[in-house]
Amino acid sequence: MKIETKVALLFGALLALILFQMRLLPYIAIGNIRPDLFLLAVCYLSLRSGEAKGALVGFGLGFLEDSLSFSPLGVKALSFALAGSLLGVVRRGLFWDNPLTESLLLFSAGIFSGFISLLVLNFFLIPRPVGGTLFRLILPESFLTALCGFFFFALFRRWKELKAK
Numbered sequence: 001m002k003i004e005t006k007v008a009l010l011f012g013a014l015l016a017l018i019l020f021q022m023r024l025l026p027y028i029a030i031g032n033i034r035p036d037l038f039l040l041a042v043c044y045l046s047l048r049s050g051e052a053k054g055a056l057v058g059f060g061l062g063f064l065e066d067s068l069s070f071s072p073l074g075v076k077a078l079s080f081a082l083a084g085s086l087l088g089v090v091r092r093g094l095f096w097d098n099p100l101t102e103s104l105l106l107f108s109a110g111i112f113s114g115f116i117s118l119l120v121l122n123f124f125l126i127p128r129p130v131g132g133t134l135f136r137l138i139l140p141e142s143f144l145t146a147l148c149g150f151f152f153f154a155l156f157r158r159w160k161e162l163k164a165k
Contacts, residue, residue, distance in 0.1 A: 014064070017041060022068060033137070035145040038065045038076070039113060040152060042084045043106045051088030058084025071117075072125055079116035083109040099157065103150040110142025 017037055025034045038061045046054030062080030066073045087109055095101065118133055 017061075018064075018068065021065075030140075030144070033140045033144060035148040036065075036110065036141060037145075037148070038062070039080065039083070039110055039145055040106060040149045042080050043087055043102070043109050043149065044153070044156075046084040046087035047091050047102065047105065049088065050091070051085045054084030054086075054088030055081045056084075058082070072121070075117050075120050076113075078120060079113040082116055083113045086112065099150050099153040102153045103146045106149040107142050107146035110145050111138060114138030114142065 021037045025037070028034070042054070042058045042061050045057045049057070058080035059077050062077035063074070065071075065080075066076045069076075087105060090105065094105075115134070115138065118128060118130060118138070122128060122130070
């Protein structure tokens, strides 16, 4: 595949990710809770690429999400970079190549990323109650992200199988 085609596919995927996260998900949100498709992409790519690329992808997608939202710049970039790196390390010692395991890792990454973001916000900027934020925001958002991830991982796996035939 030519480099121009890869770049076009990358920009197309980023545009689709942005459109789904920012424009479509607010309409299907449950209360104020919606899945984080940026974290789903970080998880998917980190599990396939390793810790260095996982950290790089996590930082890039986190920075992109920060720049598109009202959150302070760099909070998601840091938490996604750490989560991507950790997922890249975990992939070495774990049989992760099925949708259920990937979804559990995504759920864990959501909790980890949310907790890192909460710690950074509490330390530098905006103090928030840890318990309330954990139970009202981080856990439900992580669950919805993992649920969407389960279907995404299964669908993508099926698409790859059909493509291989």
